[in-house]
């Protein structure tokens with residue numbers, strides 16, 4: 001099978017690997033679509049994935065074979081590569097280790113994952129794809145579940161004014177999840193004009209261009225002069241966390257969704273007096289996946305405007321796609337189609 005193998009030093013090489021055989025309790029999945037996640041781009045940019053890694057955790061496909069003892073799935077079932085409930089002890093390290101450093105421990109998994117024609121999963125791991133959701137859209141259930149968790153763990157309430165900083169895939173999904181959860185007004189900040197347009201298409205009430213206007217005062221003004229009740233930081237640019245803390249209203253909350261892999265400057269004296277809450281979220285749990293899939297299936301999260309034909313590539317284009325994504329990007333969501 002063909003797979004994009006990370007060789008180190010920002011190099012992905014397409015190699016022919018042996019077709020894996022499903023062991024007891026495992027299924028072999030023929031990958032249909034694999035979305036490129038910012039996390040993988042960070043692992044590439046900071047050269048953190050060990051050489052030999054096949055990344056890709058946002059994928060959909062069909063069951064190609066089942067290992068001994070598997071009764072939950074049969075050949076041909078359409079599945080999403082995650083969202084199932086792990087048995088006790090098989091939870092992700094983040095969920096069971098008290099102290100966990102994602103940057104140092106997050107890429108140790110040796111399993112060949114979604115940037116390959118086939119991959120193995122434990123039988124408990126996938127979710128079944130509803131009939132009205134295409135394989136392409138199903139591949140975005142994972143990032144959508146991240147957005148769902150961000151909203152669920154935030155203090156957002158019905159009627160809140162919300163700002164979303166960054167309109168990459170996670171920002172665009174977070175704004176839609178916030179709307180589904182009852183946000184009254186959503187203001188999106190994003191330097192790329194393409195992404196701002198997508199945000200408007202998806203129902204943002206206002207967009208702000210942080211490269212040409214003062215993002216803090218623009219958003220405070222759009223939020224009736226008081227600032228948003230909740231700010232979702234989905235950009236991880238050097239200045240966005242500090243901007244979020246500066247623009248949020250008194251007693252408001254900032255939900256840190258994006259992960260900065262470098263130090264970001266903060267000047268607490270500017271905003272600490274507002275008695276703000278800062279919350280964090282990371283990945284998603286099985287329940288968030290189910291909510292995400294419902295939102296995709298019932299149309300409350302619209303993926304159509306995020307999936308442009310031009311951003312759908314073949315495995316051979318993956319090195320080029322990663323190189324494009326490490327620079328400030330205008331693409332919305334890049335997806336490998338097999």
Ligand SMILES: [Zn+2]
Pocket residue numbers: 037038039057058142143
């Ligand atoms: Zn992801």
